[in-house]
Amino acid sequence: MCFLSEKAIPRSLLPQGAWTLEAEDALGTLKAYAFITEREESDVYDIHRLVQLAMMNWLDKQGELGKWTEKVMRRIEEAFPLPEYDSKREWLGYLPHARHALDGQTTVDDVKVDLLFKLALSFTILGQYREAETMWRRELEGRGKLQGPSHPETLRTINNLGNAVQNQGEYEKAEAMYRRALEGWEKALGPDHPDTLTSANNLGTILSERREYEKAETIFRRALEGREKVLGPDHPDTHVNVDNLIKILEKQERHEEAGEIRLRVRKPSPS
Known part of the structure; x- marks a missing residue:
């Protein structure tokens, strides 16, 4: 929870064992000490920012911060469905937590890049094109490092970035992106x-x-x-x-x- 946004954490985003009796006891203990609070709606929690910071510092001192960062990223990417307009209610609650978890991340791997794709697509569906542009650019940087500038996934991201800037009326930037994608597709396929x-x-x-x-x-x-x-x-x-x-x-x-x-x-x- 300390890696997520502090408000409205859905239980379904926690590790897959979040519905066991052991997890129930753990959540009960956290609530008893007021480290987390449960909302009126069942299985949705808030956590105070100071509690998050204290936990992050403790993990860092224990040398486990990197390990848990990777675990959290894998869980969010696993739980976050491929965004579609008709399933918006399903993924909308995960969006701020995925965004928060990715903030400040400087290393790239397949899990983070795939999660960036899902966030960019989510913001596109919501019509938040500036946010989508930010995610597409981060995904593009990651794909370029992991897969190279001519990989099909990299080229699709370039095309998607062109679409995001076009939707903001930045036609010159969009044209440059589309030309770059077109040139890459012609060479590759x-x-x-x-x-x-x-x-x-x-x-x-x-x-x-x-x-x-x-x-x-x-x-x-x-x-x-x-x-x-x-x-x-x-x-x-x-x-x-x-x-x-x-x-x-x-x-x-x-x-x-x-x-x-x-x-x-x-x-x-x-x-």
């Missing part, structure tokens, strides 16, 4: 890989936001050609690309061309 085409489509979107319509059109056509070839004309990602191309043509007042593409993709297949 080739020009027609779905991840490469997704980066291309993202780049086209940001060029459109910056009113560079001709460049955006070129990118959208390239992505559409690749998606039709790899995913087929009826795939949802292909449809997204078609819509983007139509929009960019209409922004250039090329309505006839946009209409032709719309008719072509909606033309029923022969039975």
